[in-house]
Amino acid sequence: MLETYDDLLTTDEACEALKVGKNALYALLAEKKLKAYKNGRVWRIPRLAVEEFIKNQANL
Numbered sequence: 001m002l003e004t005y006d007d008l009l010t011t012d013e014a015c016e017a018l019k020v021g022k023n024a025l026y027a028l029l030a031e032k033k034l035k036a037y038k039n040g041r042v043w044r045i046p047r048l049a050v051e052e053f054i055k056n057q058a059n060l
Helices: 011-018 022-030 047-057
Strands: 037-039 042-046
Touching (some): 011 022, 042 047
Antiparallel strands (some): 037 042
């Protein structure tokens, strides 16, 4: 699904993949609806977590 991305996405890449803005992405991260971790001040979002989120939202 998202094979063109690396295994870890930046917030910009995750926004692009999910077609949402930064505020929406940060809300998903704060609500722990999207699995990710922080490396210092930088969020890292696993590509598999984005794919899982999309599948769950689409009820697949």
